[in-house]
Amino acid sequence: IAGITQAPTSQILAAGRRMTLRCTQDMRHNAMYWYRQDLGLGLRLIHYSNTAGTTGKGEVPDGYSVSRANTDDFPLTLASAVPSQTSVYFCASSGLAGSREQFFGPGTRLTVL
Amino acid sequence: GDSVTQMEGPVTLSEEAFLTINCTYTATGYPSLFWYVQYPGEGLQLLLKATKADDKGSNKGFEATYRKETTSFHLEKGSVQVSDSAVYFCALSDPLSYGGSQGNLIFGKGTKLSVKP
Numbered sequence: 297i298a299g300i301t302q303a304p305t306s307q308i309l310a311a312g313r314r315m316t317l318r319c320t321q322d323m324r325h326n327a328m329y330w331y332r333q334d335l336g337l338g339l340r341l342i343h344y345s346n347t348a349g350t351t352g353k354g355e356v357p358d359g360y361s362v363s364r365a366n367t368d369d370f371p372l373t374l375a376s377a378v379p380s381q382t383s384v385y386f387c388a389s390s391g392l393a394g395s396r397e398q399f400f401g402p403g404t405r406l407t408v409l
Numbered sequence: 410g411d412s413v414t415q416m417e418g419p420v421t422l423s424e425e426a427f428l429t430i431n432c433t434y435t436a437t438g439y440p441s442l443f444w445y446v447q448y449p450g451e452g453l454q455l456l457l458k459a460t461k462a463d464d465k466g467s468n469k470g471f472e473a474t475y476r477k478e479t480t481s482f483h484l485e486k487g488s489v490q491v492s493d494s495a496v497y498f499c500a501l502s503d504p505l506s507y508g509g510s511q512g513n514l515i516f517g518k519g520t521k522l523s524v525k526p
Binding site: 336 | 445452455458514515
C-alpha cells in the first residue's frame with residue numbers, strides 16, 4: 297500500500313539519550329517534512345527537504361537534525377533528548393513543486409523523561 | 410510572517426446540525442489553502458483544498474471558499490454526522506516562507522469537533 301510509514305509508533309526515552317525517528321515513503325515524492333504536534337500549538341515544521349541531498353530548517357529546528365540520503369527516507373534525529381521534545385512527530389511528503397498537497401504518516405508519540 | 414488563525418474549540422454539535430469553522434490567514438505571496446482532518450489516534454488527512462482566489466474546495470459534504478478579499482477559508486458542512494468528530498486544521502502553503510521550502514504547510518492550532526447523536 298502506497299504511503300508513508302513511521303517508526304517507532306511510540307517511544308519513552310530518558311533525557312540525554314539519542315533517538316532517531318524513521319520515515320519512509322514509497323510515492324517517489326521529492327519533498328519531505330517533519331512536524332511536531334503539541335496541544336494548543338497545532339503542527340510546527342521542524343525540518344524539510346525539497347529533494348534528495350538537500351535539507352532546510354523550519355520553524356523549530358533546534359535540537360533536531362535530519363538527513364536525506366535518498367528519495368524514500370528522511371530520518372529525524374534527536375542528539376540529546378530533553379523533556380520539551382515530548383510530542384507527537386509527523387512525517388509528510390509532497391510531489392513536484394506546484395502540487396502543494398502533503399501526505400502524512402501515522403505519527404510517532406515520543407515521551408522524554 | 411505567514412500565519413493561520415482558526416476558531417478555538419472544542420465545538421460540540423448535535424447530529425445533522427450545521428457546521429462552520431472559521432479560518433483566516435496572512436501570507437506574503439499567493440498561498441494555496443487547505444483543510445486537514447485528524448481522526449483520533451491517526452495522522453492528518455487532506456479534506457479539501459483551494460489554490461486560487463474564489464476557488465471552492467469540497468469533499469465528503471464539506472466546503473470552503475478561498476476569499477482573498479477577507480483572507481478567509483471557512484469550513485462548512487450542512488449536516489454533520491457522529492463520524493465527523495475529529496480535529497480540523499486549516500493550513501496554507503506559501504512558497505515564499507522559510508526561504509524556499511517548496512510548499513511546506515503553516516497550520517492553525519486546530520479545532521476539535523464533537524458530534525453527539
